[in-house]
Amino acid sequence: MPAKYINTDPASQTRLSRVACALLIPLILLSDKDNRVNKPQFIKAVSWITDYRTWDRYWTELQEESIIIQLDHKIWMVSPFHCYAEGQSHAILIQKWNKAHESTIS
Secondary structure: OOOEEEOOOHHHHOOOOHHHHHHHHHHHHHOOOOOEEEHHHHHHHOOOOOOHHHHHHHHHHHHHOOOEEEOOOOEEEEOOOOEEEOOOOHHHHHHHHHHHHHHHHO
């Protein structure tokens, strides 16, 4: 897995709960080089939360704080302002993020 550049201070910049903050590290580490994560696979990988209602609560919290954005039914993107992979263009990831963000507003 390529190295990731990680913003180590997102919790102080947002109003995330402790559990949502705890999800940040696995979310960042399990995202691919394009900052995408498959939600069902992520839920399986992070098995310490077993109730789907709880998942929905924290997932919504991450979404409201612009840490993740939905690309399709299963695939989500982690904000390039929180992490990106070495060798990946940060500017291109920001463009993808902005485009996805604009499509959710429309």
